[in-house]
Amino acid sequence: MQRALSVTRADNFPEWYQAVVRDADMAETSAVRGCMVIKPWGYGIWELMQQDLDRRIKNTGHDNCYFPLFIPLSFIAKESGHVEGFAKEMAVVTHHRLKMINGKLQPDPEAELEEPLIVRPTSETIIGDAFSRWIRSYRDLPLLVNQWANVVRWEMRTRLFLRTAEFLWQEGHTAHSDAADAMSETRKMLEVYRTFSETVLAMPVVTGEKPENERFPGAVNTFSIEAMMQDGKALQAGTSHYLGQGFAHAQNIRFQTDQGDWAFCHTTSWGVSTRLIGGVIMTHGDDDGLRLPPAIAPRQIVIVPMLRDKPEDAEVLAYANALAADLNDLTALKHPVRAYVDAKPIKSAEKRWNWVRKGAPVIVEIGPRDAAGDQVTFIRRDALRDGDKVSMQGVDRSKFILKAPALLTEIQQALFDEAKARLDANIIDGVTEFAGVESYFGAAAADDDEAGAAFKGWLRVAWSRPTGEALEAVIEKLKRLKLTIRNAPLDQPAGTLAPCLFTGAPSVETILLARSY
Amino acid sequence: MQRALSVTRADNFPEWYQAVVRDADMAETSAVRGCMVIKPWGYGIWELMQQDLDRRIKNTGHDNCYFPLFIPLSFIAKESGHVEGFAKEMAVVTHHRLKMINGKLQPDPEAELEEPLIVRPTSETIIGDAFSRWIRSYRDLPLLVNQWANVVRWEMRTRLFLRTAEFLWQEGHTAHSDAADAMSETRKMLEVYRTFSETVLAMPVVTGEKPENERFPGAVNTFSIEAMMQDGKALQAGTSHYLGQGFAHAQNIRFQTDQGDWAFCHTTSWGVSTRLIGGVIMTHGDDDGLRLPPAIAPRQIVIVPMLRDKPEDAEVLAYANALAADLNDLTALKHPVRAYVDAKPIKSAEKRWNWVRKGAPVIVEIGPRDAAGDQVTFIRRDALRDGDKVSMQGVDRSKFILKAPALLTEIQQALFDEAKARLDANIIDGVTEFAGVESYFGAAAADDDEAGAAFKGWLRVAWSRPTGEALEAVIEKLKRLKLTIRNAPLDQPAGTLAPCLFTGAPSVETILLARSY
Numbered sequence A, B: 001m002q003r004a005l006s007v008t009r010a011d012n013f014p015e016w017y018q019a020v021v022r023d024a025d026m027a028e029t030s031a032v033r034g035c036m037v038i039k040p041w042g043y044g045i046w047e048l049m050q051q052d053l054d055r056r057i058k059n060t061g062h063d064n065c066y067f068p069l070f071i072p073l074s075f076i077a078k079e080s081g082h083v084e085g086f087a088k089e090m091a092v093v094t095h096h097r098l099k100m101i102n103g104k105l106q107p108d109p110e111a112e113l114e115e116p117l118i119v120r121p122t123s124e125t126i127i128g129d130a131f132s133r134w135i136r137s138y139r140d141l142p143l144l145v146n147q148w149a150n151v152v153r154w155e156m157r158t159r160l161f162l163r164t165a166e167f168l169w170q171e172g173h174t175a176h177s178d179a180a181d182a183m184s185e186t187r188k189m190l191e192v193y194r195t196f197s198e199t200v201l202a203m204p205v206v207t208g209e210k211p212e213n214e215r216f217p218g219a220v221n222t223f224s225i226e227a228m229m230q231d232g233k234a235l236q237a238g239t240s241h242y243l244g245q246g247f248a249h250a251q252n253i254r255f256q257t258d259q260g261d262w263a264f265c266h267t268t269s270w271g272v273s274t275r276l277i278g279g280v281i282m283t284h285g286d287d288d289g290l291r292l293p294p295a296i297a298p299r300q301i302v303i304v305p306m307l308r309d310k311p312e313d314a315e316v317l318a319y320a321n322a323l324a325a326d327l328n329d330l331t332a333l334k335h336p337v338r339a340y341v342d343a344k345p346i347k348s349a350e351k352r353w354n355w356v357r358k359g360a361p362v363i364v365e366i367g368p369r370d371a372a373g374d375q376v377t378f379i380r381r382d383a384l385r386d387g388d389k390v391s392m393q394g395v396d397r398s399k400f401i402l403k404a405p406a407l408l409t410e411i412q413q414a415l416f417d418e419a420k421a422r423l424d425a426n427i428i429d430g431v432t433e434f435a436g437v438e439s440y441f442g443a444a445a446a447d448d449d450e451a452g453a454a455f456k457g458w459l460r461v462a463w464s465r466p467t468g469e470a471l472e473a474v475i476e477k478l479k480r481l482k483l484t485i486r487n488a489p490l491d492q493p494a495g496t497l498a499p500c501l502f503t504g505a506p507s508v509e510t511i512l513l514a515r516s517y
Helices: A013-023 A040-059 A073-078 A080-089 A124-134 A179-199 A246-251 A275-284 A313-328 A348-358 A368-373 A397-425 A434-441 A468-479 B013-023 B040-059 B073-078 B080-089 B124-134 B179-199 B246-251 B275-284 B313-328 B348-358 B368-373 B397-425 B434-441 B468-479
Strands: A027-029 A036-038 A070-072 A092-095 A098-101 A104-107 A112-119 A143-152 A166-176 A206-209 A221-228 A234-242 A254-256 A262-264 A266-273 A301-305 A339-341 A362-366 A375-380 A392-396 A458-463 A509-514 B027-029 B036-038 B070-072 B092-095 B098-101 B104-107 B112-119 B143-152 B166-176 B205-209 B221-228 B234-242 B254-256 B262-264 B266-273 B301-305 B339-341 B362-366 B375-380 B392-396 B458-463 B509-514
Touching: A013 A027, A013 A275, A036 A040, A040 A143, A040 A166, A040 A179, A040 A275, A070 A073, A073 A080, A073 A112, A073 A124, A073 A246, A073 B104, A080 A246, A104 B073, A124 A143, A124 A166, A124 A246, A124 A266, A143 B143, A166 A179, A179 A206, A179 A221, A179 A234, A179 A266, A206 A509, A221 A275, A221 A397, A221 A509, A234 A275, A246 A266, A266 A275, A275 A397, A301 A313, A301 A348, A313 A339, A313 A362, A313 A368, A313 A397, A348 A362, A362 A368, A362 A397, A368 A375, A375 A397, A392 A397, A434 A458, B013 B027, B013 B275, B036 B040, B040 B143, B040 B166, B040 B179, B040 B275, B070 B073, B073 B080, B073 B112, B073 B124, B073 B246, B080 B246, B124 B143, B124 B166, B124 B246, B124 B266, B166 B179, B179 B205, B179 B221, B179 B234, B179 B266, B205 B509, B221 B275, B221 B397, B221 B509, B234 B275, B246 B266, B266 B275, B275 B397, B301 B313, B301 B348, B313 B339, B313 B362, B313 B368, B313 B397, B348 B362, B362 B368, B362 B397, B368 B375, B375 B397, B392 B397, B434 B458
Parallel strands: A301 A339, A301 A362, B301 B339, B301 B362
Antiparallel strands: A027 A036, A070 A112, A092 A112, A092 B092, A098 A104, A143 A166, A166 A266, A206 A221, A221 A234, A234 A266, A254 A262, A362 A375, A375 A392, A458 A509, B027 B036, B070 B112, B092 B112, B098 B104, B143 B166, B166 B266, B205 B221, B221 B234, B234 B266, B254 B262, B362 B375, B375 B392, B458 B509
């Protein structure tokens, strides 16, 4: 069967991923190591994600602010856990001027900064500095802010959207008078992420707590949403951290209680990034390219007029434009429908396949016969094929318009259901010995050779939650199988747990083991 | 008379500006030299500006993208005019890791970059690099993109919003097949800026072309919108550049024409920034603080319930909430009305003055008598005082709701009219000798002492448009009076011009002379 991409998921999942990004014209690598250029289709998806999530963040009481891109080196040094976690991969600004020296433009030695500046890898320290000024009294709490920003982490191996040196994200930062309130915020925002991911991205996730070795540098607890990609790997799609009083101590974020004494705040932070776009691709894409949930499709219904440089073209185009205008007056998924006429002077078959690869949820093709007969012929991108053939449907124009909002809602739901069924079917219980883990995952694939790796789901196993060296031994053992602990799901099974898979001690919870991005 | 700010415009305009920014809680300086923290009220204004301008940019056919924060040093070096203009003030990244050496965290000498990276001061070069890959044929033109981003220019003397090392902006970048199309784009976006500034910010501007010494580094023509602040100074509020083929040559942005041969593109760029917020403050603010045009007021109608810890509080609060709900169902200035109940547990007088300083367009005060009598008592921020007293109006609740959209539209217009009258009255014609310039502006104020400087408008004078050294002599002469040429207005007077004010040669156009930010 002829596919719209040159490589299939089964043949080579990593190459398939790159092909989708490239052929859907979403992003590309740039001349700057590890930094990407996000192209209009990719950025349009991000804008829709932003708009929806921003509303959810504001509805839960948070205000948007903007904090400096640069962080003084001394700030980073203040929180020791934070230093350990981030010091290895940061862009450091050391000069503030260039100069032509011996015919070569270079940093001016006379313009060296007294204190180097770090390009923010995350903003706990610079925002904490502001919090220490803004918070005086219990009346100022909780303090709930968010920012949309670019951050930089110097990554050695990068992949578009999934891991790039610079990426775009939102980071929420809050301060509270006590641990309970801060923890409640941490969990509330995790739930915002879950709802957003499932209803807007149609990407089902498992919410849970990360093991101590996977915590955010400086955090007391880190929670995540984990999504299952179509190669079975887990993608950490968002995190929410309870930071305890560590950052508050490091930056003197204190308040006067209603009793008149002084106390340190409890803080949280939480973020999601352009990585989510990678998650959407690997959750919904197929061998013909991207499939976009209508909620984040920059164009939901693309109308391709079949123009042939003939007199009837004018009528076809007029019909297409009128159809788009009528559709754009409708509301679907709580927003105005986004219909679009692609009148570019290229062959209509080429246009169709471009939009298939881009993942437009509905593609309408209008020929002279449709125009004359008040008909609409359309393709549902989520159900593109009937066997090998492209599945086209013809309906009356008026009926199509009447049903368009329901159609988009149905596609949104169908994509979720498909992904949810895959997730549920591939979380595997019942393994109680480490040998069972080894036999399920088999020997680790050789490095850098992920082509054709067999699909493996996640194992849900019971453990005693070892810490320190005992945990390190567990991590090491898993690493040999290229496995990581994703999280301990918030939703735990009822009943008695098997003994710890690793230590044989009584178990306290189940955790998910998986290969991951 | 008691004022809500501690300093008046007349006493000390620069200090007044700082007081407005501080007391309206819009922004503050940060621990990082020259970088600001934009607080919720300031950022909320920026978000509304963004939303509106973004729509205008998209409606004129531009797509949003995102390009890397970092620019390889070699890119900057390619366009010689560009180097000259920007090399003096850029943040330079030289290392990608920190290391603890002798107990001190510092840039790791082993992690020095082979080629330093510049934090973008503007993105012509990095976007040009992408354009050189994206453009192949005349069919790819025009290529019209925009990005919303942070940029960094190392500034020695900074002022919140007006001049900061890091600022937020949008930068449009386009490529065209010929000069006429590129110039038409340049002028079209200038007009978008003018309309946006006048209708959304209620800030009247003069559109015109900058003299050659004020052109963007590397540009062939630079156009600007210039606004008059309440101290008479000009603020360059947005620029649009025709870049000719210079950047296209430097970065090999070429296309195959419909004749099959190769040609270099003509490019443009245009931008506005968070500086506009400074312009809004200095255009509309008064001695009681900020006055916001409703189109960019994060809260347009603020309802202050007068709570006194008494049983009737519940009724007052319920009445206030119901009023806000009814108002939020309305549409004004093409968007849902933004009404808000300020129920914070502080004195209502304090709340009133907070909102006066923040510039909320309408402030409603609800006491038990209003609630019982179905009344609304309100203040129009644009007409706060009647003599020394605050001017309050009482109306029936139903009438207030009915008139609210018209009230907001009226305030938007009133602020524009006031600023427009000031601009028109203070562009002064008739000076034809340099002595007239000297006598109008008087001796230059001593450096750093702008306190109490007398209001001076702009002079519109005729000139012969000298270039090169002759122009430099003019600039030098003006500099002694602290004057600059703002632009040569697109809208030129009819009739014969006086001889050139500077050279006595026949004039070709009029220009505006002013002190400026």
